[in-house]
Amino acid sequence: MNFDYFVIPFLIGSLYFFIVIIWKFANIIRSLNTTDKKKLLKGLIGLPLIRSIIEIFSESLLHRKIFKVNIMMGLMHSSLAFGWFLLIAFGTIESKIHSGKPFNMPYDPIFLKYFTHNVNTIPYFGLFSFIMDFLLAVVLSGVLFAFIKRFRSMLFGMRRTTNLNFNDKFALYSLWAIFPLRYLAESFSSALYENGGFLTGTSGMIINNIFDIQTIQMLTNPIWWGYSIALCIFFIAIPYSRYMHIPAELLLIFFRQAGIDMKTKERGKRWLELYSCSRCGICIDNCQLSSSLKINNIQPAYFLTSERRKEENKDATLNCLLCGRCETYCPVGINVNNHRIVSRERYNKRIKNNYEYLENKGNSLEQYDVLYFAGCMTHLTPSIKKAMIKIFNHNKINYRFIDENGSICCGRPLKTNGLTESAKAIREKNTDLINSFNGKILVTSCPICYKEFSEEYRLNIPVLHHTQFIDNLIKNTTILKKGNDKYIYHDPCDLGRGSGVYEQPRNILNNIGQIIKIKNQKEKAFCCGGSLANHILTDNQKVELANQALSEYKKYSPDYLVTSCPLCKKSFSRLNSIETKDIAEIVAENIQN
């Protein structure tokens, strides 16, 4: 059996790591409800298991999504993660071939070169030396990238990188030390036993030329100790640093592939997502509060860290548009908005609500094809209402305007501001109201209402945003005048990123004129700044956000800026930069008689 006392720190560190991780994971799994536990069990067999393995391979090891956002970052992450994984995998095979036994000590692949002296008796020695040295070079390049990124993030195309706390620094520096120490240790062993490959063998020769044999013998063992201690420190630091994301992301992938809903208030699932944030910082540059307003302390990298440390961070919790742009770019796919909404409950616990004045007005004997719910913001933008009424009338649709005489809130603005109980109360009231009518579908003109109705209400009828409704009309009955106007379509946050409605508005505009493809569209679309989920930003700051979007749109010289949200229309129209219309208005103007 191979053994030296320096393997002990490695054994202690890895044992500690596994005990803590198993304990944390067991607590998370224990916190699941029975349905989720059953889903997880099913997820561990068959197709979900295969999908989990594929996702682990492509995201946790190769970091495909990070590559898509930033090639340099992708190279850094994948050379570290995939390179290290392959070092362990090939090291395990190599150590088994060396020993000729099916079971070795767990540290054998890690310290193999220390114990390998007579290379002539080892099968495939040359091949494995080459592979292992190549993989070590890959990981060392990852460490070099990480070092450069930490101190010169601009070279990676990142305006900002995350600030590290003490635990993160402790773990980071031990991680950085692991591979240079391994390289040094293997080079010294190679100087003694000529057991290195093209990399460690060459440096072994250099070491032989610099030092005499006694000095090399004296230094070799302490360097292996250093390597083992660096591994020990890193393993012990993982659960208390951002590197907890390495094991947590694996469990998160299994949860998601098993179909477990992660958008929840449940503690265990929330903790799993908090652990899974790697603090890569990709969300910082892609947040408009950073790029446009230079507010650099509220992005998910900081907000989730505060949540994980159970720190009060009111600013990070409240000063956010909930636009979801950061979620689009997050390589881990963390439901950041959900975390923010849950933590906002701490600050806005309750208001006195009385919705008794809202009466149920329906008459279940009258039948309607469409129940139209304009929403508060549409009432404040009457041209959209008028356009919708024209479209209904032109198509002879038997509709009922259920909030015609006054706006009723759908509840989402209350919810996104942490007033969960009040939102629930108004949802119940509205559900009674909508169900009291005998309609076939519910149509709304507001993306905020659409998202809330679709996700939170339990209605007896389907819900459509007016873009979806009009798109259906165009496919079936309505004929529009086709002209030469060029349109830019601005995706509203809650309709696009929030609800995945991208194609219907584009289909409609393609039937009327030409739609211009722009850089930041669909999932990457800018927020107009008019979000009802932020009460911290000043009006000037909101204007700045709208201007950020407009300055991109102006580059394409469109005839009209088109959107499908009353708030977006208001935010852009008041700046008189590009003529802005709601898609319903464009359709109403272009109906062929």
Ligand code: SF4
């Ligand atoms: S939230 Fe996502 S993008 Fe932001 S730091 Fe965490 S892992 Fe990176």
Ligand code: SF4
């Ligand atoms: S939701 Fe929008 S405003 Fe909030 S942090 Fe993410 S990108 Fe920034």
